[in-house]
Amino acid sequence: MANSIFTVSEAPDLDISPHLLRTVRFTAPTSGVRIDDADPSLIDRCRAITRVVHPNAAFARTTALRLLGVDLPWQLADDQAVHVVTPRRSERPQRYAIRPHFCGQKQLDVVDRFGLRITSAAQTWLQVAHNLDRDSLVGLGDAMTRRKNPATSVPALSHLLHETFKMKGLTLCREAVDLVRPGTDSPMETRLRLIIADAGLPEPVVNVPARDAADQFLALPDLSYPGLKIAIEYDGDHHRADPATWRRDVERRQSLEDAGWLIITATADDVIRHPDRLVTRIRTAIRARRARLER
Numbered sequence: 001m002a003n004s005i006f007t008v009s010e011a012p013d014l015d016i017s018p019h020l021l022r023t024v025r026f027t028a029p030t031s032g033v034r035i036d037d038a039d040p041s042l043i044d045r046c047r048a049i050t051r052v053v054h055p056n057a058a059f060a061r062t063t064a065l066r067l068l069g070v071d072l073p074w075q076l077a078d079d080q081a082v083h084v085v086t087p088r089r090s091e092r093p094q095r096y097a098i099r100p101h102f103c104g105q106k107q108l109d110v111v112d113r114f115g116l117r118i119t120s121a122a123q124t125w126l127q128v129a130h131n132l133d134r135d136s137l138v139g140l141g142d143a144m145t146r147r148k149n150p151a152t153s154v155p156a157l158s159h160l161l162h163e164t165f166k167m168k169g170l171t172l173c174r175e176a177v178d179l180v181r182p183g184t185d186s187p188m189e190t191r192l193r194l195i196i197a198d199a200g201l202p203e204p205v206v207n208v209p210a211r212d213a214a215d216q217f218l219a220l221p222d223l224s225y226p227g228l229k230i231a232i233e234y235d236g237d238h239h240r241a242d243p244a245t246w247r248r249d250v251e252r253r254q255s256l257e258d259a260g261w262l263i264i265t266a267t268a269d270d271v272i273r274h275p276d277r278l279v280t281r282i283r284t285a286i287r288a289r290r291a292r293l294e295r
Helices: 042-049 061-068 121-127 134-144 154-162 170-177 187-198 237-241 243-258 268-272 275-294
Strands: 005-007 027-030 033-035 082-086 098-102 110-113 116-119 217-219 223-225 230-234 262-266
Touching: 005 042, 027 042, 033 042, 042 061, 042 082, 042 116, 061 082, 061 110, 061 116, 061 121, 116 121, 121 134, 121 154, 121 170, 134 154, 134 170, 134 187, 154 170, 187 223, 187 230, 187 268, 187 275, 217 243, 230 243, 230 275, 243 262, 262 275, 268 275
Parallel strands: 082 098, 230 262
Antiparallel strands: 005 033, 027 033, 110 116, 223 230
């Protein structure tokens, strides 16, 4: 019976006594349902909860982000509640350990994962917007449209936003959606890009292949100005801690430099503590490269 999910009313038919039902063998993700597992996964907890909530309910907010495999912004990382949203107030679950929500839209935008109804990445982005600032909301949009295994697209975010007329955080979403860029690899790359753009510098492109004069692939810079041959690379701690990653970084940067590219390396200190210093370096590099092209 490992990982078996059942309602309390079904327990007698499974030869589970009331005494046994109260032991640590079983987990109660909410009232009226049990899991035959002392430490069930989020997926199993949600599967159990579906047995006792309205069929129109969907898992939402931070629960949806985790189920969809999207990195949570730091402001939401400590939220371990199971969030459930319904399109009608009368359908909201009023049960232990479930955080109920009501969505005024006629129909929720949902996807099916693991046999669960989950608010789509775009719907979830809108739902959590009021808990985030602009940069974090842009970062979440970037994470949802990341280069590998994206959960949604910028057009999908824009479409659902256009179809939404009343929602807390709607104005912020309208500002943020225009700043989301697909194809990123990390939240720090997003923060770096926004720092550059907010300083009034040209916005660098994201993960665009750098090529040599013969149009051969050189590298995939985090951010770059291809016309000026400037690459901006975010260098996280893992780049130095992992020897294989460090060797690849050295080889990639050598290829760029041999082809005449200027590489600006940014660290966490540059992004978090000294953004002005970083902006000055980038501005100086842009001016120098433009001056060289004008000769």
